[in-house]
Amino acid sequence: MARHLKDLTSVFARWASRVFSVELDGAPLYFGLQEIKRKGKAPQVFSKLQNEEEKCYSLLVCSSDRIKREKFYWELKDKLLRNLPPGSDVTNMSSFLPDVKNSLIKGYFLKGKPENSSHIERFLVDLEQQDQVLVCSYSGDEEKQHWTQHVWSNKEVTLKYHVVSAETPTCHPSTLNMINSDVFYCLDEVCEVLIKCGDIIPEASSVLRMLPSRVNARGKPDFPVVVIEGLDATGKTTLTESLRDTLGATLLRSPPQCLSPWRARFDQEPPLIRRAFYALGNYITAEQIYQEGMKAPVIVDRFWHSTAAYAIATAVSGPVANLPQEGSELYLWPSDLLQPSLVVVLTLDPEERKRRLRDRGQLKTDEEEELDHNHLFRRRVEEAYRRISGPDCVTVDASPSADLVLQQVLLLIRGKCHL
Ligand SMILES: Nc1ncnc2c1ncn2[C@@H]1O[C@H](COP(=O)(O)OP(=O)(O)O)[C@@H](O)[C@H]1O
Numbered sequence: 001m002a003r004h005l006k007d008l009t010s011v012f013a014r015w016a017s018r019v020f021s022v023e024l025d026g027a028p029l030y031f032g033l034q035e036i037k038r039k040g041k042a043p044q045v046f047s048k049l050q051n052e053e054e055k056c057y058s059l060l061v062c063s064s065d066r067i068k069r070e071k072f073y074w075e076l077k078d079k080l081l082r083n084l085p086p087g088s089d090v091t092n093m094s095s096f097l098p099d100v101k102n103s104l105i106k107g108y109f110l111k112g113k114p115e116n117s118s119h120i121e122r123f124l125v126d127l128e129q130q131d132q133v134l135v136c137s138y139s140g141d142e143e144k145q146h147w148t149q150h151v152w153s154n155k156e157v158t159l160k161y162h163v164v165s166a167e168t169p170t171c172h173p174s175t176l177n178m179i180n181s182d183v184f185y186c187l188d189e190v191c192e193v194l195i196k197c198g199d200i201i202p203e204a205s206s207v208l209r210m211l212p213s214r215v216n217a218r219g220k221p222d223f224p225v226v227v228i229e230g231l232d233a234t235g236k237t238t239l240t241e242s243l244r245d246t247l248g249a250t251l252l253r254s255p256p257q258c259l260s261p262w263r264a265r266f267d268q269e270p271p272l273i274r275r276a277f278y279a280l281g282n283y284i285t286a287e288q289i290y291q292e293g294m295k296a297p298v299i300v301d302r303f304w305h306s307t308a309a310y311a312i313a314t315a316v317s318g319p320v321a322n323l324p325q326e327g328s329e330l331y332l333w334p335s336d337l338l339q340p341s342l343v344v345v346l347t348l349d350p351e352e353r354k355r356r357l358r359d360r361g362q363l364k365t366d367e368e369e370e371l372d373h374n375h376l377f378r379r380r381v382e383e384a385y386r387r388i389s390g391p392d393c394v395t396v397d398a399s400p401s402a403d404l405v406l407q408q409v410l411l412l413i414r415g416k417c418h419l
């Protein structure tokens, strides 16, 4: 067996049990493999191609170093779009073993015009030589009823499988690899990622230096700690500043001010690295909460709910039903992170939120379109906020006037925190 395939022994051990997911028109379509040819309808991914002459390929990013893998995958889409001939189509795909944690491999599904196939295949062979990607091509029979997957290795097709329909899995495939990859549940895991990515992102060591040497991220301060959460423009800044003034409280935020110089830099990185940055921010803020919470009540603008809810809602595509089930371990608060006394999530009707963004001068036409397009994303974030368990979380409708919202939250705080 060629070296490239030998490196992938564990992946190939159960290759025929793998399910493949291809995102077409924003929804995942699934197919599986069989070693023996059987009669049956072509899976939807391929039956959609029935009247087209396009050739299809899949690329799965398999490097065993997870930092390099995530970075390579993240940059690969642009590289494909830049290098493939015009008219080629690139869409997200993944492969996984149903219900097997950490079995997800991410990649892209490509379609290209037959006249471009030698150009595309030359490019794919070059990519494959880099040892990080596993390339497959797909061919249909005359009637396009039956499809075959050809696994490439070192320019040759070494394995062939028959493509068959697969059932929609019970949980969205992305949830299989979420723990300590999209959402972090302890500081050690966060630091491990940031230390390891120091080779490719030198700023990571500066960011790590912001962590106090002896972190007491779990310490419970004497005064109450109230976190205000919600999507952008729901009124968090307005409310947190009023709460600070009314209660004589200290106002903190996550990510903390000391990480501001690096935020834009980490926002460009793949989720693994970006989420580790925000998670570290929560631990630094927790330490500040502990210090300040010994002197006065503390109000916090965004905390772990934001980090987890945005990460989960981004990793999972489609409707709210694709989120991890309510009660899943993915919604559990990290055991080494301070739990606030109360978390208030502000919700707002999408039209009103758009109006506030527009008034703030932040909404341009394409962003407005993007927000409309993203209504499923907004709903996933709000639902993930609601499902997170640990500290008490109360949802407040933020559409009344700023003063009414303030009064309502003050009532909640007085009821819960005896202030
Ligand atoms: N209750 C409210 N009613 C009407 N407008 C509000 C209210 N709260 C905030 N705003 C306005 O909406 C915009 C977004 O509020 P902001 O506090 O900056 O939100 P966030 O911090 O959540 O992004 C600002 O222009 C603010 O003045």
Ligand SMILES: Nc1ccn([C@H]2C[C@H](O)[C@@H](COP(=O)(O)OP(=O)(O)O)O2)c(=O)n1
Residues within 6 Å of the ligand: 231, 232, 233, 236, 254, 255, 278, 279, 281, 282, 302, 303, 304, 306, 307, 308, 310
């Ligand atoms: N504690 C936090 C705060 C923000 N984030 C992430 C989640 C989202 O991707 C963005 C939201 O940031 P955005 O710029 O909209 O927030 P504000 O304008 O500061 O309210 O940051 C996080 O992961 N953890």
